[in-house]
Amino acid sequence: MNPLSLFKAWLLDVPTARDYKLAWGHWSTFEGSIAGRYISYSVVGGGAPRELSTRTPQLMLTIVGAKEEGVSTIQGLAESILAYAEQIPPQCAIVAVNPLGDIIGPMTTSGGRPLLTLTLQMIL
Secondary structure, three states: OOHHHHHHHOOOOHOOOOOOOOEOOOOOOOOHHHHEEEEEEEEEEEOOOOOOOHHEEEEEEEEEEEOOOOOOHHHHHHHHHHHHOOOOOOOOOOOOEEOOOOOOEHHHHHHOOEEEEEEEEEOO
């Protein structure tokens, strides 16, 4: 399994994360999606080894709530992700998932959606 597939499986183990649509690299808003919640994730850095099994990818998560939804909902998910990162990952291929900094935000999009980001490093 590649690192991004491992991370996606790890993320979906976080309580309430399954209530969000996962989007690799971006999310977009259109009229039919304003009630949806998203977690967009992308690689923003990482370790230099070329060997897949020893890489340490850094991933930025952007958590986007539904339009007019309170910030507390996405804040709770972000805190759950950070708390889950403190545990030993159940997947054997992941040694650890470490937060790099704190939660950034919250912000509100021009369309009225709450948004925040956090960055994690996955140790394989």
